[in-house]
Structure formats: structure tokens, C-alpha cells
Amino acid sequence: MIATRTTPAEPLSAKILTLNAGEDAAAAQAASAAAKRAPRQLPPLTRAEIATRIASGQALVLKGPLVLNVTAWSARHPGGALALLHFVGRDAEDEMAAYHSDATLEYMRKYAVGVASDFDDEVGWKPLTPPIALGLVRHSDGIKGHWAREGRVVAAEGLVPESESALDDVVTLTAEQLEPVIVPAGLDRRVERTRSKAYHDLKKQVVDAGLFVPPGPLSGYGKDIVRYLLLGGGSLALFFGTTGWAGQMASAALLGFMWQQLTFVVHDACHCGVTGNWWWDRMLAMTVADWIGGLSAGWWCDNHDIHHLVTNHPEHDPDIQHIPFFAISVQFFRNLWSTYYKRIMWLDKFSQYMIPIQHRLYYIVLSLARFNLYVLSYMHLFGKKVKHDFFWKYELSGLAFFWLYYGSMLRSLPTWGMVFGYLVVSHVCASPVHVQIVLSHFACSTDDLGPLESFPSRQLRTTMDVVCGEDIEFVHGGLHLQVTHHLFPRLPRHNLRKASLLVKDYCKAYDIEYMEHGWLDGNRQVLDTLRDVANQLAILKQVADKEIAEKMH
Numbered sequence: 001m002i003a004t005r006t007t008p009a010e011p012l013s014a015k016i017l018t019l020n021a022g023e024d025a026a027a028a029q030a031a032s033a034a035a036k037r038a039p040r041q042l043p044p045l046t047r048a049e050i051a052t053r054i055a056s057g058q059a060l061v062l063k064g065p066l067v068l069n070v071t072a073w074s075a076r077h078p079g080g081a082l083a084l085l086h087f088v089g090r091d092a093e094d095e096m097a098a099y100h101s102d103a104t105l106e107y108m109r110k111y112a113v114g115v116a117s118d119f120d121d122e123v124g125w126k127p128l129t130p131p132i133a134l135g136l137v138r139h140s141d142g143i144k145g146h147w148a149r150e151g152r153v154v155a156a157e158g159l160v161p162e163s164e165s166a167l168d169d170v171v172t173l174t175a176e177q178l179e180p181v182i183v184p185a186g187l188d189r190r191v192e193r194t195r196s197k198a199y200h201d202l203k204k205q206v207v208d209a210g211l212f213v214p215p216g217p218l219s220g221y222g223k224d225i226v227r228y229l230l231l232g233g234g235s236l237a238l239f240f241g242t243t244g245w246a247g248q249m250a251s252a253a254l255l256g257f258m259w260q261q262l263t264f265v266v267h268d269a270c271h272c273g274v275t276g277n278w279w280w281d282r283m284l285a286m287t288v289a290d291w292i293g294g295l296s297a298g299w300w301c302d303n304h305d306i307h308h309l310v311t312n313h314p315e316h317d318p319d320i321q322h323i324p325f326f327a328i329s330v331q332f333f334r335n336l337w338s339t340y341y342k343r344i345m346w347l348d349k350f351s352q353y354m355i356p357i358q359h360r361l362y363y364i365v366l367s368l369a370r371f372n373l374y375v376l377s378y379m380h381l382f383g384k385k386v387k388h389d390f391f392w393k394y395e396l397s398g399l400a401f402f403w404l405y406y407g408s409m410l411r412s413l414p415t416w417g418m419v420f421g422y423l424v425v426s427h428v429c430a431s432p433v434h435v436q437i438v439l440s441h442f443a444c445s446t447d448d449l450g451p452l453e454s455f456p457s458r459q460l461r462t463t464m465d466v467v468c469g470e471d472i473e474f475v476h477g478g479l480h481l482q483v484t485h486h487l488f489p490r491l492p493r494h495n496l497r498k499a500s501l502l503v504k505d506y507c508k509a510y511d512i513e514y515m516e517h518g519w520l521d522g523n524r525q526v527l528d529t530l531r532d533v534a535n536q537l538a539i540l541k542q543v544a545d546k547e548i549a550e551k552m553h
Contacts, residue, residue, distance in 0.1 A: 042066075042112055042113070042114050042115050043114050043115070044114065044115050044116075044117040045067050045113075045114035045115065045116055045117060046117050046118060047116070047117075047118040047126070047128075048175060050067060050089065050116065050128070051089070051128055051175035051176075051178045051179075052175045054088055054089050054128065054131070054175075054178060055145065055173045055174055055175050055177075055178060056144055056145045057071075057138055057144050057145055057146075057147075058071050059071040059074055059084060059085065059088050060088060060089065060113075061084060061087050061088060061089075061090065061092050062089075062090065062091040062092065062093070062116060062119075062125055063091070063092065063093045063096055063108060063112075064091065064093045064119070065115050065116050065119040065125075066109070066112045066114075066115060066116075067112065067113055067114040067115065067116055068108060068111040068112055068113070069111055069113045070084050070111055073111060078278065079099070079301075079305045080302050080305060080306070082132070082306055082339070082340065083305050083306060083309055085130060085131075085132040086130055086132060086133070086306070086309055086310055086316065087130065087309075088128075088130040088131060088132070089127060089128030089129065089130055089178055089451075090125075090127040090128065090130065090451050091119075091124060091125040091127065093196075093200075094196055094199055094200075094454065094455035094456065095309060095455055096108065097199075097200060097203055098203075098455065098487065098488060098489060098490070099305075099308075099489060099490065101272075101276075101490075121193075122190060122193065123189040123190050123193050124189065124192070124193040124196060126180075126189070126452075127180060127450075127451035127452060128178040128179065128180070128451075129177075129178050129179065129180050129451065130451070131147065131173060131178070132339055133153065133316075133339075133451075134153065134173075134177070135149055135150055135151045135152055135153040135337060135339075136148065136149055136150070136171055136173060137150045139170055139171075141170075145172075145173070146170050146171075147170070147171040147172075147173045148169065148170070148171060149169065149171050150337075150339075150342060151337030151338075151339070151342070151343075151344065152337050153315050153336070153337050153339065154315065154331075154334070154336070154448070180450055180451060180452060184447075184449045184450060184452075187449060187450075187452050187453060189452060192452060192453060192454040192457060193454070194510065195454050195456050195457055195510050195512070196454040196455065196456065198456075198506065198509070198510055199454070199455065199456045199487070199506075202456075202487075202502060202503070202506045203488065205502050206488060206491070206499050206502060209498070209499075209502070211491060211492075211495040211498055211499045212276075212488075212490065212491060212492070212495075213492075214274070214275075214276070214492045214494070214495075215492065215494050215495060219274055219275065219492065219494075220492060220493070220494035220495075221265075221274075221494075223474070224261070224265075224474060227261060227474065228258060228261055228262060231254050231255075231257050231258035231261065232254075232255070232258045234251075234254045235251045235252075235254035235255040235258065236251075237251075238250050238251035238254065239251040239409060243414070245418065245421070248413065248418055248421070248422055249421060249422070249425050251422075252421070252422040252423075252425035252426040252429070253425055253426070253429045254429075255426045255429075256425065256426040256427060256428065256429025256430040256431075257429050257430070259292075259293050259370075259426070259429075259430040260429065260430045260431070260432055260433045261474070261477065262288050262289075262292060262293060263289075263293070263430070263433045263477070264433070264477025264478060264479070264493070265284070265285075265288050266285045266288050266289040266293070266295075266297055266300060267300075267304075267477070267478075267479070268478070268492070268493050269281040269282070269284040269285035269288070269297075270282070270285045270297060270300055270301045270304060271485075271489045271490055272490050273489075273490055273491060273492050273493060274492070276490075282297070282301075282391065283394075285297035285300070285301070286298070286391065286394055286395055286398060287398065289398075290394075290395045290397075290398025290399050290401075290402065291397075291398035291401050291402060292402065293402065294374065294377075294399060294402035294403065294406065295370075295373050295374065295377045296376075296377035296378070296380055296381050296395055296399075297395065298380065298381065298386070298391060298392070298395055299376055299377045299379075299380035299381065300377075302380065303318050303319070303340070303376070303380075304319070306318060306340055307319040308486060308489055311441065311458060311459060311462040311463060311486065312441055312444055312445060312446045312462035312463075313446070313448060314329050314331040314332060314336055314446055314448075315331075315336050315337060315338065315339060315448075316338075316339050316340065317340075318338065318340040318341060319437070319438075319441065320438075320441060320442070320446065321338050321340070321341065321345060323345040323346070323347065323351055324346075324348065324350045324351035324354050324355070325354055325358065325361070325365050326355070326358050326362070326365070326442075326530065327351075327355050327358070327533050327537070328442050328446060328529055328530065328533060329446040329533065330533060330536050330537075331446065332345060332347065332533075333347050333537060333540065334347075335347055352537070352541060355533065355534055355537050356534045356535075356537055356538045356541070357534065358530045358533070358534050359527050359530040359531040359534055362526070362527060362530060363435070366431055366434045366435055366438070367427075367428045367431045368427065368428070368431070369431060369434040370427045370430055370431065370434075371427065377399075378399075381395060381396065381399075409422070410422060410423060432475075433477070433479075435523075436466075436476055436477070436479045436480070437479060438526070439466060439519075439522050439523065439526060440463055440464050440465070440466065440479065440480075440482035440483075440522075441462060441463060441464075441482075442526040442529055442530070443464070443522065443525035443526045443528070443529045444461065444462045444463060444464055444515070445461050445462055446462075447461075449461075456487060456506075456512070457512065459483070459486040459487055460483060460487075460507065460512050460513065460514065460515075461513075463482045463483050463486045463515070464482065464483065464515035464516060464517060464522070465480060465481055465482060465483050465484075465500070465514075465515065465516035465517075466479075466480035466482075466516070466517065466518070466519055466522050467480075467516050467517065467518050467519075468480050468518075468519065470497065473497075477493070478493035478494075478496055481496040481497060481500055483500065483503060483514060483515070483516070484496050484499050484500040484503045487503060
């Protein structure tokens with residue numbers, strides 16, 4: 001995503017478009033200001049007109065009352081086209097404020113094509129259902145209004161036939177079919193709108209407190225850099241200074257711990273939270289992830305951006321799609337279509353064997369998760385949709401360097417047993433980061449409350465913090481404060497604790513649960529979730545086996 005460092009000054013876009021609580025005429029003022037500052041007079045667009053344009057193939061996203069046409073931009077969007085497709089027909093003002101710099105927010109006005117005449121400041125915009133959420137994508141024939149069904153998703157049931165359609169089949173989409181299918185009982189649009197407005201006030205508090213500015217010298221990473229050097233230097237010293245098993249395994253352990261710690265730097269940089277400059281942060285992420293760790297930062301960003309936007313949605317969030325090894329919701333028993341991986345997540349025989357014992361194998365599987373990241377990284381880099389640009393070439397060069405240095409280390413070891421031991425130990429010692437990543441989401445809600453749910457409500461419902469002291473925060477790398485991080489992904493890691501105090505005040509004021517648990521309790525809740533899903537699958541299997549036996553007799 002295009003980014004520049006955020007400063008404590010009030011964002012220009014907030015003066016133009018932010019809908020502040022308590023100002024009844026804010027929507028009208030925002031629309032008027034947008035029209036005046038635009039290079040041309042923006043026409044009013046009714047809900048029916050917006051839906052018709054979307055059905056014809058245009059990617060229209062709302063930013064408050066402004067209607068943006070991002071059809072041409074989506075292919076060049078640094079956060080990926082899918083990130084935009086999830087918000088077609090929806091008001092993404094909150095998400096835009098969370099993920100973009102002030103300069104980028106202002107730049108977005110370039111794509112404004114109208115003002116939504118049906119936008120109501122009291123209850124906001126009643127969102128349409130994005131075609132991607134119906135399992136539909138633009139047809140490859142390029143004809144206006146032609147859609148193809150890429151997969152069967154829950155929201156699309158009744159829209160398309162039960163039988164699987166081929167990707168080449170043309171699907172007719174009407175404006176009426178974009179009306180929300182999922183409207184959960186008890187979800188109040190007025191409440192969600194109030195929380196959304198207050199979120200912008202909360203962001204202004206965080207900005208005014210100077211928390212978007214990296215703290216101190218080296219952006220707060222002074223002690224961290226010393227730690228990385230000690231781990232890396234210690235690993236090399238033991239590797240070249242010892243010949244026995246104990247020394248070499250200690251070297252492998254230190255190398256793994258260094259990879260684990262550096263993963264947090266990659267995470268920060270991919271969120272533009274180190275220098276505040278998108279280009280330099282992306283270069284930093286690729287240097288650390290690819291050249292030192294052998295993983296693709298480009299894949300991480302592509303995957304992780306979607307996770308933040310549709311957190312804990314079984315069909316859309318790739319960070320919880322771990323079939324056949326894990327299922328954190330019974331929804332995964334339905335052979336769901338992954339809109340990210342573009343494949344069916346089959347509950348096949350292997351899944352039916354693994355999931356009933358997933359709570360017992362949880363830590364064992366996660367200890368080897370880095371090997372899976374290699375596969376995902378290389379599938380991304382050599383996939384058909386990746387751009388063969390400078391970043392791609394830099395990543396490939398980095399991966400070549402990684403396997404040169406790491407492969408040379410393995411080849412220099414005297415026995416195959418020691419090679420295997422060094423490989424396993426170094427990767428297992430890098431695995432605590434995987435436990436840390438899933439800890440804040442696996443035990444949280446996976447319910448689909450539809451596009452009516454506001455951004456802050458969704459993030460606070462699907463994310464929890466891990467309580468720890470300031471003296472051991474480096475072990476968690478900022479991922480223990482996931483609630484605040486999900487609300488403000490660009491916030492520098494070292495300022496998350498201070499910002500979390502403001503977020504807790506926000507939650508108290510608007511009656512939203514702020515979930516936080518200790519490390520042991522959090523792990524216990526994750527295991528309980530896995531055990532509960534495992535038991536439900538075991539019961540279903542017993543019932544199915546009994547029915548089969550009865551029919552056979």
C-alpha cells in the first residue's frame with residue numbers, strides 16, 4: 001500500500017470526509033466538500049445505480065458518501081486486487097483510514113465518480129454484497145456484465161444452481177442479487193454507525209498522542225537489533241567453533257530463535273510500521289524475510305492483508321484455512337471454497353483422520369509450520385498472477401542467497417544425522433511465532449455477521465490480546481497486542497501498549513468486549529476450541545457410520 005509516515009497533525013482527509021459523532025450534518029458537509037474539491041462536479045448516484053454498475057462489472061467502493069471506481073486501479077493496488085474486491089458495494093472508510101497514510105487517503109479522491117445519494121449519516125450506508133462474496137469473478141471473456149462462478153460460497157446459496165459450474169460458464173448477476181443475504185438478528189445499523197464514527201475519533205486521539213511516530217533512535221529497535229546480532233553471532237560462533245552434537249544443535253537453536261525474532265520485523269515492515277515509507281519498509285521486509293529467512297515477504301503481505309480485512313471468516317481469511325490439519329469451526333465440514341486460495345477445502349479422508357486429534361497434534365504441527373511457509377512462498381512467487389517486477393527479482397535473488405548460505409552450512413556438517421538434526425532444530429526453534437500468530441484468533445468468533453458489521457466491531461469480536469509484562473514483550477514481538485494492532489495496523493510496534501489504553505477506553509464507552517488472556521489461559525482456550533470441533537466431527541462420523549451400517553443390514 002502507498003504510504004508515508006503519519007504525523008500527529010490532523011489528517012487532511014479527516015477535515016474533508018471523516019464523519020464525527022454528534023454532528024448531524026456531517027454527511028452532507030462531507031459530500032459538499034468532496035464535490036467542491038473534486039476536479040469536476042460529482043453527480044449523485046442512487047443505490048440502484050451503484051448496484052447496477054457493480055453488476056455490470058465496475059468495482060465501486062464507498063469512502064463515506066464518496067463513490068470510488070477502483071476497477072482500473074485494482075490490478076496495481078499494493079494490497080492486492082482481492083483486498084478491494086471484498087469491499088465492492090461497501091463503505092470502506094474505516095478500513096481505508098486504518099491501512100493508508102494521509103497522502104494516500106487524499107489521493108483516493110482521484111477515483112471518485114459520484115456521491116451516494118442514499119448515504120445516511122445516522123445509520124451509514126446499507127452495504128451491498130460484493131460479488132466475490134457470492135463466489136463470482138469477472139468472466140475472462142471481458143464482456144461487460146459477464147461473470148463466472150469460481151466457487152460455491154455460503155452467501156451464494158440460492159443465487160446459483162447446486163451443481164458446480166465450470167469457470168467458463170457465464171453467470172447473470174442482477175442488482176437485486178447484491179442485496180445482503182446475511183442480516184443477523186440483533187445487529188443494529190445505528191449502533192454500528194456510531195462505533196464507526198467513534199473509531200475515527202479514536203484514531204485522531206492516537207495521532208494526537210504522537211503514537212504513529214516511531215519512538216526514539218532506530219525507531220525503537222535499538223535493543224532488538226542487539227538481540228538479533230547476539231543470536232546470529234552466537235549461532236555462527238558455535239557453528240564454526242565447535243564440532244560436536246551439543247555445539248551444533250545449540251547453533252541451530254540460536255539460528256532458529258533469530259529467525260523467530262526477525263519474523264516480527266518482517267510483520268512490522270509489511271504493515272509499514274518501521275520507517276513509515278511503503279517502499280523502504282517493503283525493501284526491509286524482503287531483505288529480512290527472503291535473504292535471511294528464505295520466505296517470501298510478498299506472499300506474506302498478500303496473504304496477511306486479506307486476513308486483516310476479513311478476519312476469522314472461514315471462506316475468506318487464509319490465516320484460519322488450515323484444512324486438513326486444523327479446523328476451528330464446524331463450517332469447515334462443508335467443503336468450503338477459499339476465495340483466497342481459489343480451491344475447495346475438502347473434508348477428505350485425511351482431514352477426517354487429522355481433525356479428531358487436532359488438539360493433540362497442535363503443537364507438533366505448528367513446530368514444523370515453517371516448512372509449509374516455504375511451500376506457500378514459492379507457490380506465490382512462481383504463480384501465474386505474480387508481477388515479474390523489481391520486487392519479484394529481488395525476492396528470488398534473496399531466496400537464492402538464503403539457500404546458498406543455509407545449504408552450505410548443512411553440507412559442511414560431517415554426518416547426515418547431524419544435517420537432519422540441524423535442519424529440524426533450527427526450524428522447530430523458529431516455531432513459537434506460529435503459536436503466537438494463531439493464539440489471538442483461533443479461540444475467537446468465526447461467525448459471519450455480514451457486511452453490515454462495522455470494522456471496529458468485527459476486529460474486536462475476532463481478536464484477543466495476550467497479557468504479558470513489558471520486560472518480556474520482545475518474546476511476543478508486539479503480536480500479544482493484536483486487538484490494537486488490528487484496529488491500527490500501521491501503528492509502530494513499540495507504541496502498541498500505550499495505544500491499547502485508548503482502545504480500552506473506546507471499548508468501555510461503546511460497550512464492546514476487549515478480550516485479553518494470559519499466555520497459558522489463551523493456549524488453553526485455543527486447545528478447547530480445537531477439542532470441541534474435533535469432538536463434533538467425531539460425533540458426525542459416528543452417526544454417519546451408524547446410518548451406513550443400518551442401511552447395509
